[in-house]
Amino acid sequence: MTGDVRPVLKVDQLKAYYQVYLYGMDREVRAVDDVSLSIGRGEIYGVAGESSSGKTSLIKAIAGAIKPPLRIVSGDVRFDFGDREQNLYAMSPDEVASIRWKHLSYIMQGSMNVLNPVRRIRHSFVDFAYRHMKVGKAEFIQRVGEHMQRLKLDPSLLNAYPHELSGGMRQRVTIALATILTPDFIIADEPTTALDVIVQRDVLTMIREIREEMGSAFLFVTHDMAVHAAIADRIAIVYAGRIVEEAPTRQLYAKPLHPYTKHLIASLPRIGDTKERPFLEGRPPNLAKPPEGCRFHPRCPLRMDICSKQVPPMVAVEPQRRVACFAVTGGAV
Ligand SMILES: Nc1ncnc2c1ncn2[C@@H]1O[C@H](COP(=O)(O)OP(=O)(O)O)[C@@H](O)[C@H]1O
Ligand code: SF4
Ligand SMILES: [Mg+2]
Secondary structure, eight states, X not given: OTTOSSOSEEEEEEEEEEEEEETTEEEEEEEEEEEEEEEOTTOEEEEEOOTTSSHHHHHHHHHTOOOTTEEEEEEEEEEEOSSOEEEGGGSOHHHHHHHBTTTEEEEOSOGGGTSOTTSOHHHHHHHHHHHHHOSOHHHHHHHHHHHHHHTTOOGGGGGSOGGGSOHHHHHHHHHHHHHTTXXXXXXXXXXXXXXXXXXXXXHHXXXXXXXXXXXXXXXXXXXXXXXXXXXXXXXXXXXXXXXXXXXEHHHHHHSOOSHHHHHHHXXXXXXXXXXXXXXXXXXXXXXXXXXXXXXXXXXXXXXXXXXXXSOOOOEEEXXXXXXXXXXXXXXXX
16 A cells, blocks of 8 residues: 555656657657656556646556657666566566566556457457466356456356447446456556546446455546546646656645646536636647746746746655645755
8 A cells, every 4th residue: 555665666767758750850749757656555546637748658658568659768667566676678578478467457448449349248358368367268257257246247248249338337347357367556547538427436436446355556547636536545646748746635635735736626626616617828838849947837827937947856745745846845946
């Protein structure tokens, strides 16, 4: 859990850029720019931030799913699944394959690209997990059925075709698929974004139960601050490729420190409140040419001279709380 002395994941000063050719010039889109974080065993760690802030790119870099134009510029990603620490970027493709699904698994936004659309759902389980489980076919199918029941899903769903299920049920089946090998660490990219609020609640309950039953840790990415409030133990707020604040969920919502976090939380709809929500001027920066200094400065109501000249460092302001803002931590030079 939070505060575990041996985290399951440590990311250290990670930079991952897209190499693109734009307007006749080579450019770098700095989608992940100097990100450090660590996630404890069984912890649900939320990553929040608006669209195009670099959340999916961060996930790709952490999962080792790097292909051009994305490249790792510098930094480390280390996993510790209980026996030893492994540096993802120093591992051979075979070693990476050996941790995938068994220790490290994914839940994606669109379930259709994981489930084979023209075959019954049980075939997707076979394709995905059979060779990892080292048991006979009959026992395998029995175990899959037990796993479904554990997750409160009817095992007869295994005989259905994906298109016969509702979007919410398909997403829950996908989560069953992602967790069949009881992985230590699960990356979820906007897993509830396409679902209505009622179904979202079921999916979040399912994720919490998986954490309780299997002790899996989650890296849970969504732009939706209401979903984070319901599921995350700790949250990192990302703005333009950088973490600007990190805190336990309760503290973050009770007392946001960074001006951008304050804006995100103030924008949350509240039941019965008809007041107009605050509007943040300007747009998120172009990551091929991000602003100097604090990337939030062109939109920040508290900006000072130093903000456009220096990058505010991440400073620990309380145990488990970090923030990168000169207005909060003082304009150290
Ligand atoms: N294949 C790509 N080539 C070039 N730029 C990309 C590519 N994929 C994403 N980007 C850029 O990287 C930045 C971060 O994108 P992304 O990680 O998808 O953000 P998020 O998941 O927070 O919406 C954006 O500026 C986006 O345009
Ligand atoms: S460092 Fe400056 S510009 Fe950036 S969030 Fe803080 S006050 Fe605003
Ligand atoms: Mg994304």
